[in-house]
Amino acid sequence: MKILHTSDWHIGKQLLKYDLTADLDLFFEWLINYIKSEDIDVLLVSGDVFDQANPSQAAFKQYYDLLKKLINLDCKIIITGGNHDSSAVLNAPAELLKTFDITVVGGATQRVEDMFVTVEKNNETVVVAAIPFLKDRDIRKSAAGESYATKIEQIKSGLRGYFTNINNYYQQNYSGELFIVMGHLYVQGSELSESERDIQIGNQAGVEANMFGETPDYVALGHIHKPQVISREQNIYYCGSPVPLSFSEKEDRKQINVITVVNNEIENVDIIPIPKHRNLITFEGSLQEVEEKLNIYSEETTLTSLAEIIVNEEVESLERRQAFEALINSQFNSNIEVVKSRLNFRNKIRGASDAFEVGTDVADVTPMQMFEKKLELQSGLENTEELKNAFREILEELNL
Structure with a gap:
């Protein structure tokens, strides 16, 4: 049998x-x-x-x-x-x-x-x-x-x-x-x-x-x-x-x-x-490095490859942000579709919008990750582990 x-x-x-x-x-x-x-x-x-x-x-x-x-x-x-x-x-x-x-x-x-x-x-x-x-x-x-x-x-x-x-x-x-x-x-x-x-x-x-x-x-x-x-x-x-x-x-x-x-x-x-019909691939580096990797990628599979782009730059600037947006929206390679992207600055100006890295899609973030980040931003809180455990129980009850 x-x-x-x-x-x-x-x-x-x-x-x-x-x-x-x-x-x-x-x-x-x-x-x-x-x-x-x-x-x-x-x-x-x-x-x-x-x-x-x-x-x-x-x-x-x-x-x-x-x-x-x-x-x-x-x-x-x-x-x-x-x-x-x-x-x-x-x-x-x-x-x-x-x-x-x-x-x-x-x-x-x-x-x-x-x-x-x-x-x-x-x-x-x-x-x-x-x-x-x-x-x-x-x-x-x-x-x-x-x-x-x-x-x-x-x-x-x-x-x-x-x-x-x-x-x-x-x-x-x-x-x-x-x-x-x-x-x-x-x-x-x-x-x-x-x-x-x-x-x-x-x-x-x-x-x-x-x-x-x-x-x-x-x-x-x-x-x-x-x-x-x-x-x-x-x-x-x-x-x-x-x-x-x-x-x-x-x-x-x-x-x-x-x-x-x-x-x-x-x-x-x-x-x-099991035969593989699609690649999931991560391209990481500076804007220039990522663009070069995207352009030379040539592996063909039955289904379109799905890409995760992670760009790491030194200094935060509007120019870098615009170049990043242009990169992920460009038609650089017919074998690839970008479904996840993130822009990181090693030296950046902290602000209210910094809960997650620039370019993070809300679909990438679990409710637990969002709650943990909120706790990090709230200074002076005590018993954070108990709060996390209570939140996990709520998620379990809601089947999330």
């Missing part, structure tokens, strides 16, 4: 207002061809199917167009919800999708057994615990007046207890069968990128890898966009997002993971690179 692990599609995602629909279309086309050519038996999608809780009609169309193509393949599909997804939105067609051998678990269910899926193919049996993103109410009971530190510890303890219960249910009902656990959460030691939304209060409630215990044969994780191995010995993997979702991911090699099961054991985990 062959099992394909992917996650964090983020259908509907825009990179600084640039639509990534074409990137995902090319990935989905490749994915379908790979499933066909390699006779994949099971497809696992570990959360963040959509980028927004309320996807656009275009995002829904892309999702259902993909499912229509997948149901024509002899492949069991298991999809879980992530912190970007609305469990209600994902679950809405779940009963209908069951008829096409597609299991969707948008949110944690009341009954543990409803998140367990048994797959029997090619004389092999695999048991999958399809655990979606676990919300605060799924893992603990909140109390009025509790401290931030108490909440963090309760979340960690709640996650450990939840997955212990999952292992116990498996041992009581499926002991001896190959066992895969899906999850969408932050595990300590994971390397973040800029495009992950804070999960469970700024990732400070991240759990250790040993939380999963020794029971699962493979742990298929989602949420972290950079592919990485958390534990090779225990087969705990983040497969990462299939396309770069921020400039911090521009050097990442995107991948899927393919697990081969032989005689009820994992024979190997293969890392399969």
